Amino acid sequence: MSGIQVRSLKKSYGALTVLQEIGLEVQPGEFTVLLGPSGCGKSTLLSAIAGLDEIDSGTIEIGGEDVTDREPSQRGIAMVFQSYALYPTMTVRGNLSFGLKVKRNTRAEIEKRVSWAADLLQITPLLDRKPGQLSGGQRQRVAIGRALVQDAKLFLFDEPLSNLDAKLRTEMRVEIKKLHRELGMTIVYVTHDQIEAMTLATRIAVMKGGQIEQYASPDELYERPATLFVAGFVGAPAMTFLPGVYRAGGSPAIELDAVRVPAGSLPLAGPVGDGTEVILGVRPEHVALAEDGAVGQIVDATTQFMEPMGADTLGWFGLGSQRISARLAPQRARTVNGPVRLALDLRHASLFDKATERRL
């Protein structure tokens, strides 16, 4: 198993720059997820790492070797595709052994690896069937099996669960996580689903517009998002964003539209200039009703409406022209109305510079 080093990777399609000088380092055994909305470049980055698409400039190292000019089959990679891409005229066994045959493995070796992978993924009874006779979930396993038999240094997954229904998706997610724990391979995984990313990854690279906004563990992304985009993309229900102005001094505060919030407990990286236009980000679970004894800065708000979500209810409150959401117990939510006092726990909040959208 080995790591990846991507340096200054750039790719354009004509006038459109899809990847802008990307740098990424994946440690051996890590499960790295490339996360982002459509068009952010995550699939292009994966294709580039795989060697399926040519790049304009930059280098790619896999396992310490420079593979920038090499064909996919010479990079020591294996890949699982969104549509599984199984060879329709071959049996499952044929699909699993094709790559090995091309690389001239002995029949004994092929047999050994195919049985091992089939056993691991519980597809042994399907070995003599053709892809057309399999269900979506079974095909997915075969696709993963085809990757596993390769004994590759690096495993690439391109949105493998997008074509499955919700229930199957959850099951397969668990399977993939188990596989990673058992086999410890280095994985780069592309998805637009942040829940998938959060549950599977050791580190997530959140991408937007051809650049990596933040590359960190799920917890880090959640608690200390580096940019406004990451903060809004990760976590559901979403973080509330409140634009305002920062007032520095002995007792710093943020002037929002209607209220003034003392900002002493904000976890800032460094001093912030007085008068800076900022955006305060607070997650709903860090907003509570003051009368329940919650900790934090107190503000006055008016109740707007409740969104029952099952285990919790999301309460929406107005702060002047702005709106803030709070996670409440359903029973408690039912009793809330009119003017209330909210407690904002700013120790877990985020402050962003409005202009640069970066974390302060």
Next chain:
Amino acid sequence: MAIGSRLAAQTALIPAMLIALVVYCGSTGWTIWISLTSSRMLPNNNFVGLRQYEILFANERWQVSVQNLALFGAMFIVLALALGFFLAVLIDQRVRAEDLLRSVFLYPFSMSFIVTGLAWRWLLDPTLGIAKIAHDIGFESIQFDWLVRQDRVIFTLLAAAIWHAAGLVMAIMLSGLRGIDQEIWKATRIDGIPAWRTYIFIVIPMLKGSFATATILMATSVVRLYDLSVAMTNGGPGIASEVPAKFVMDNLFERQNIGLATAAATSMLITVVAVVAPLLYAQNRAAAKAAG
């Protein structure tokens, strides 16, 4: 893409490229060149400009060929389109035994032009063919001798050609009809529009693509018309059913006048380009518009 595979791809295309360059482009170019020389039995390189063409267009046999083909071609395309379309519409009316009927209408297309020509020649034999049937029934005066009448023989070829091709047109039209949104019929029924109107003003315009395809196919085979003429009448009686393709063949191999033959062939080429190019252009435009 690996160098190895890219090389393999280009190598794999060598036969096609060779053929395309040497045979297609090269031959066409050489034929055109020869038509501009004074070649007779063997090709020479005496450039004579358009003299062969002057001779060609003054040649009576050629003139008759061209007239025949023009008359034949126009009537063939129009009638085959009409019959094919009509048959397709009928079959589309949810008739029973549709498969059987379709087989019956389409099987002639699988037969060679020689077979077609010979079968029809027999059918239209002035003494023993349909004419005799009419006689036997009692219509003594009717002479069905179009096969040997100079002014009528071209229609015999026409009948055979339509018999051969109508099934093909029908198949193309049928798939076009089946591609039409069935909701249209519900809409016209609600509006009280009679079926024939719907067909003429709504369906036919929607089938422009199918009509274009069928027309292009038929136009291509019209210009190539040779086998049928040879089998049915061998250009006769006299030169009444000569066609350009036969003119080229005769001058190329029997009369040993390749200058004239290539001039004729080039004229055929130019005609085809002139007719097909605008049709293709229109088809492309329609496809591009549909793709939005």
Next chain:
Amino acid sequence: MRKNARGLTPARIGLYAFLVISAAFFLLPLYVMIVTSLKGMPEIREANMLALPHTPTIAAWVKAWSSACTGLSCNGIQVGFFNSVKIMFPSVIMSIAVGAVTGYALSLWRPRGVALLFGILMAVAFVPYQVFLFPLVRLFSFAGLNSSLPGIITVHTIFGLPTMTLIFRNYFAGIPLELMKAARVDGAGFWRIFGSIMLPMAVPIIVVAMILQVTGIWNDFIFGLVFAGRENFPMTVQLNNIVNSTQGEREYNVDMAATMLTALVPLAVYFISGRWFVRGIAAGAVKG
């Protein structure tokens, strides 16, 4: 399609009547051919064409097959039959092979010059054969291929290329690109992908191609006449010789038997292939 109350309205009756009459028109030549070939010559002269034979006999068929005169020799049209077979098998295989590889390379690999090559191939489909004849004859005599079996096979391959390339290219263009990616990750190159993956997937279109080529090559007349050589004349050419160059009395029953024999192979292909035949037309008809 009109909605129609089931049942025999006058319109419906008229519809079926017209269809039946049309069917009769289309079946007439075939019927007459068969019936004539089963009669004796006296009966042909006396009775009318549509009548069934009094005493059906296959004597005409036997004569057509084994002793009809094609020009100089009188060995029947069986000579032409076997020639056509000899021509057909290699021609079909070669034209499909070259067309398949070309279509595969054009659609899934796209090396340089693809658009131009494809454009030329498509344009050629419309050009009258007469334009190519003389240069080809000269070229072949230069290469020693004139009037030979390899010559006619080459010609069929050359002129089958546009249609074959078109249908294979269109077929392969519909294959999902991820399949190619998976194969490349597995390490397969151009020929490996073609042989192990694409060709097995292309069986339906190969069937269509075979139908088109078998019918087209068997029915060919002009190329066989020009390029095959006297000993290798295909059945169509022999047929024309038998019928059109008879001295003296014409034996119509023998002529018709010979015609039927020539038509048998394509007819058989047609009836066996059924829907596939129509699919073949659709595939070949989609030009440009």
